[in-house]
Amino acid sequence: xxxxxxxxxxxxxxxxxxxxxxxxxxxxxxxxxxxxxxxxxxxxxxxxxxxxxxxxxxxxxxxxxxxxxxxxxxxxxxxxxxxxxxxxxxxxxxxxxxxxxxxxxxxxxxxxxxxxxxxxxxxxxxxxxxxxxxxxxxxxxxxxxxxxxxxxxxxxxxxxxxxxxxxxxxxxxxxxxxxxxxxxxxxxxxxxxxxxxxxxxxxxxxxxxxxxxxxxxxxxxxxxxxxxxxxxxxxxxxxxxxxxxxxxxxxxxxxxxxxxxxxxx
Amino acid sequence: xxxxxxxxxxxxxxxxxxxxxxxxxxxxxxxxxxxxxxxxxxxxxxxxxxxxxxxxxxxxxxxxxxxxxxxxxxxxxxxxxxxxxxxxxxxxxxxxxxxxxxxxxxxxxxxxxxxxxxxxxxxxxxxxxxxxxxxxxxxxxxxxxxxxxxxxxxxxxxxxxxxxxxxxxxxxxxxxxxxxxxxxxxxxxxxxxxxxxxxxxxxxxxxxxxxxxxxxxxxxxxxxxxxxxxxxxxxxxxxxxxxxxxxxxxxxxxxxx
Numbered sequence: 001x002x003x004x005x006x007x008x009x010x011x012x013x014x015x016x017x018x019x020x021x022x023x024x025x026x027x028x029x030x031x032x033x034x035x036x037x038x039x040x041x042x043x044x045x046x047x048x049x050x051x052x053x054x055x056x057x058x059x060x061x062x063x064x065x066x067x068x069x070x071x072x073x074x075x076x077x078x079x080x081x082x083x084x085x086x087x088x089x090x091x092x093x094x095x096x097x098x099x100x101x102x103x104x105x106x107x108x109x110x111x112x113x114x115x116x117x118x119x120x121x122x123x124x125x126x127x128x129x130x131x132x133x134x135x136x137x138x139x140x141x142x143x144x145x146x147x148x149x150x151x152x153x154x155x156x157x158x159x160x161x162x163x164x165x166x167x168x169x170x171x172x173x174x175x176x177x178x179x180x181x182x183x184x185x186x187x188x189x190x191x192x193x194x195x196x197x198x199x200x201x202x203x204x205x206x207x208x209x210x211x212x213x214x215x216x217x218x219x220x221x222x223x224x225x226x227x228x229x230x231x232x233x234x235x236x237x238x239x240x241x242x243x244x245x246x247x248x249x250x251x252x253x254x255x256x257x258x259x260x261x262x263x264x265x
Numbered sequence: 266x267x268x269x270x271x272x273x274x275x276x277x278x279x280x281x282x283x284x285x286x287x288x289x290x291x292x293x294x295x296x297x298x299x300x301x302x303x304x305x306x307x308x309x310x311x312x313x314x315x316x317x318x319x320x321x322x323x324x325x326x327x328x329x330x331x332x333x334x335x336x337x338x339x340x341x342x343x344x345x346x347x348x349x350x351x352x353x354x355x356x357x358x359x360x361x362x363x364x365x366x367x368x369x370x371x372x373x374x375x376x377x378x379x380x381x382x383x384x385x386x387x388x389x390x391x392x393x394x395x396x397x398x399x400x401x402x403x404x405x406x407x408x409x410x411x412x413x414x415x416x417x418x419x420x421x422x423x424x425x426x427x428x429x430x431x432x433x434x435x436x437x438x439x440x441x442x443x444x445x446x447x448x449x450x451x452x453x454x455x456x457x458x459x460x461x462x463x464x465x466x467x468x469x470x471x472x473x474x475x476x477x478x479x480x481x482x483x484x485x486x487x488x489x490x491x492x493x494x495x496x497x498x499x500x501x502x503x504x505x506x507x508x509x510x511x512x513x514x515x516x517x518x519x520x521x522x
Contacts, residue, residue, distance in 0.1 A: 008480055015473035022466035026502070029459040040453045105479075122454065163272050163323065167382055174384075195388040195449045206452040226452045236454055240441045247434055254430075 006078030014072040025061040044123045080109040101253035107246030114239030122232030129227040146183035153177045158215045276320035283313035284368040310342045328386040334371040340403030373514035390446035397439035404432030409496030412489035463502040
């Protein structure tokens with residue numbers, strides 16, 4: 001069973017299978033984007049109970065992709081374990097360069113499993129609180145009455161004398177100062193803006209929307225926050241970082257061996 | 266919209282000039298005047314680089330997310346030049362037709378040279394994601410082109426596979442950057458839309474190919490057809506939507522910018 005699950009031809013079939021499944025999924029998604037966009041605010045189990053099982057004719061490819069990715073993760077794990085054992089046994093008989101070249105491939109494989117695990121944790125164990133509207137000097141509670149976040153100040157800059165006249169008067173940048181208070185009444189202030197979330201007590205605070213969007217508007221200023229607790233994101237970032245290291249080592253080894261070969265010839 | 270983008274005349278006009286140099290380079294390539302072909306390719310690359318830098322400078326810090334039709338020919342000419350400099354002259358010169366085809370298709374089929382000016386595109390991760398993604402596509406497409414070229418010339422060469430390996434490396438880096446951009450901007454590392462899923466599908470496709478290639482399970486000829494399949498996927502899912510799908514040609518008027 002162990003040997004079978006680590007076969008190289010299974011990994012190739014699974015990779016091409018996942019590619020075909022996701023291509024079909026992409027085409028289905030184009031027609032039914034609302035069904036899948038809800039996954040950005042619901043956990044996998046909530047989504048399954050609402051959209052997923054109720055639209056199996058649209059969502060079947062998504063469940064198939066989860067199955068294929070699970071099998072791929074198992075296959076990658078077995079392959080990598082076997083490969084690392086063989087590599088360590090032959091460590092003394094091979095050059096450092098060959099060792100690093102081969103080991104870099106295993107680093108990439110392990111990183112891939114880490115990224116997949118991270119995604120699973122994010123979408124199963126994550127907490128997602130969208131649409132939190134905050135007006136200036138207003139506060140809201142996050143998960144418990146003792147954990148509060150407030151909007152202390154916000155600043156909206158508008159485009160002026162820009163080289164693109166269509167942008168004139170549009171929002172150039174928006175930033176807000178949030179004040180956080182936890183159960184120990186410890187207060188901290190943090191700046192957030194578009195593409196710049198703030199983190200506090202394991203939660204991340206993302207600027208989702210704001211108002212006003214035009215200069216001179218008499219609407220009451222507000223920001224809309226998406227608040228998340230995503231325990232999988234650190235796993236994903238670690239996976240991506242390790243993958244980058246593995247990839248860099250691999251490319252460096254390949255370039256070096258090619259350079260040496262060219263020099264010899 | 267159009268009357269306001271006057272300053273974009275410079276990158277567009279310089280793109281036209283670069284295309285003229287590329288066409289001259291192709292002409293000399295067909296006339297077997299390789300020295301002149303290389304010189305015009307180099308000139309085209311310089312002017313095209315100026316076009317790219319000026320276009321991005323004018324839009325900075327916004328990211329021109331739909332600039333692939335104009336950026337791909339630059340990547341092809343850069344790849345061609347790199348191959349020439351690394352003593353793979355014939356392979357480098359053989360890419361010139363690809364440079365010209367994609368330059369002319371940008372002029373005739375692209376729907377415009379403008380940015381979406383989205384606030385969320387003002388992120389360094391967005392710039393890295395798009396640039397690396399375009400470079401990855403260029404590597405995949407030129408790899409497929411060289412693979413088919415070598416099959417028809419009945420040669421066995423590793424270059425197409427190396428192009429795919431580099432394309433895959435850029436694709437991974439683009440994916441990492443895209444993940445961070447998405448998390449910073451939309452609070453999720455996955456973008457739940459069809460663009461994201463077809464990109465992931467293409468990544469899996471090339472992963473499958475690289476497993477076949479690196480384990481030496483398929484010969485170069487069979488591999489070439491798989492590389493071609495990947496290039497068709499890139500063209501269908503990424504390039505075609507950026508030039509507005511299949512439509513009749515029409516040179517876009519630079520005076521509108």
